[in-house]
Amino acid sequence: QLQxxxxxxxxxxxxxxxxxxxxxxxxSISSSSYYWGWxxxxxxxxxxxxxxxxxxxxxxxxxxxxxxxTISVDTSKNQFSLKLSSVTAADTAVYYCACHMGxxxxxxxxxxxxVTVSS
Amino acid sequence: xxxLTQDPAVSVALGQTVRITCQGDSLRSYYxxxxxxxxxxxxxxxxxxxNNRPSGIPDRFSGSSSGNTASLTITxxxxxDEADYYCNSRDSSGNHLNVVFGGGTxxxxx
Numbered sequence: 001q002l003q004x005x006x007x008x009x010x011x012x013x014x015x016x017x018x019x020x021x022x023x024x025x026x027x028s029i030s031s032s033s034y035y036w037g038w039x040x041x042x043x044x045x046x047x048x049x050x051x052x053x054x055x056x057x058x059x060x061x062x063x064x065x066x067x068x069x070t071i072s073v074d075t076s077k078n079q080f081s082l083k084l085s086s087v088t089a090a091d092t093a094v095y096y097c098a099c100h101m102g103x104x105x106x107x108x109x110x111x112x113x114x115v116t117v118s119s
Numbered sequence: 120x121x122x123l124t125q126d127p128a129v130s131v132a133l134g135q136t137v138r139i140t141c142q143g144d145s146l147r148s149y150y151x152x153x154x155x156x157x158x159x160x161x162x163x164x165x166x167x168x169x170n171n172r173p174s175g176i177p178d179r180f181s182g183s184s185s186g187n188t189a190s191l192t193i194t195x196x197x198x199x200d201e202a203d204y205y206c207n208s209r210d211s212s213g214n215h216l217n218v219v220f221g222g223g224t225x226x227x228x229x
Contacts, residue, residue, distance in 0.1 A: 037218070047154075047162065047205050049218040060216045096161055104209045104218045105152040105167035112161050 002026045004097050004110035012091075012117050018084040022097030022110060029078045030055045034107075035100050036080045038071060040093040041112075048093075052100065053080055087117045121145040121210045123221035130227040131196045139191045139224045141206035149208040151189035153182060156203045156223075165204075166191055193226075201228040 008020035022036070029036060037052035051061035053071045061069050065084070073080040084091060094112040101107070123143040131137035141151050150169060154162035164173050166182035179194045189208075193200055204224045210217035 035216075039220075046223040047156075047207075047220045049207070049220055052216070052218065060214060060218075062217065063213065100218070102209075102216070103150065103152070103168065104207055105164060106154070106162070106207070107164055107173070109161040109163075 002099060002108040004099065004108055006095060006097050006110045006113040008113065008115070010114060010116060012087055012115060013119050014088055014117055015086055018082070018087050018091065018095075018115055018117070020082045020095055020097075020113065020115070022080050022082075024078045024080075024099075028075075029073060029080065030075050033101065035060075035102065036071075036073065037098050037100055037106065038082045039096045039098060039106070040091075041096070042090075042093040050082065050084075050095075089117050091115070092117045121208075121212050121219050123151075123206055123208065123219050125204075125206060125221040125224045127222070128225045128227065130229055131193070132229050133198060134195055136192065136194045137196055137226065139193075139204050139226065141189045141191075141221045142187055143208070143219070143221075144187055145208045145211035145219060146184060146187050146189050148211040150184060151182070151206045151208045153180075153189075153191045154205045154207070155200075156205065162205060196226075196228050198228050201226055 035052040038050040070083040096112045098106040098109040153166040156162040170182045206221040
């Protein structure tokens with residue numbers, strides 16, 4: 001059973017870059033079965049897909065965030081990462097990492113990590 | 120990108136049946152997946168594909184689809200089913216590997 005765990009700073013200043021890492025255990029991130037994705041949820045609001053990456057490095061981003069998002073994968077560490085640049089208070093959210101098939105069903109989720117954007 | 124629309128809130132009497140719907144153009148091409156989220160917890164996949172339940176999900180949860188509408192049905196709702204429910208699918212506009220989520224439905228069990 002796959003397990004995912006997010007890590008990174010819980011507080012980021014406005015205009016800076018938010019950086020999070022997701023560590024995968026219980027399986028290989030190089031598996032051809034899965035895409036590895038980031039989803040966020042502002043306090044009291046719904047889920048928003050940020051983007052996904054395949055182990056080969058192919059990336060797919062939410063068009064509304066594409067200009068600010070970079071997702072990368074490190075197969076040697078069984079990790080994938082999120083960078084979101086030029087953050088504002090609107091980027092304050094719980095950030096989840098998860099994996100999904102090409103069908104977009106997210107089978108496994110991390111517990112989520114709250115990132116607050118504030119000076 | 121495509122959008123998926125859900126009713127913000129639905130209620131059901133304990134033991135009764137409730138249907139939660141999700142509408143969007145992408146559902147004409149792709150199946151929806153459904154997630155249950157309880158306060159302070161990560162979402163949990165409850166239905167995927169035509170009508171598949173992951174291991175451990177009670178069989179009172181079922182899914183169906185018609186045209187641009189997907190439905191999640193809970194037959195004999197229990198108190199522990201009170202939660203937020205989200206649908207998602209692949210995006211049928213632009214890059215088909217993109218993902219869209221519905222806005223979520225808050226289910227209250229009376």
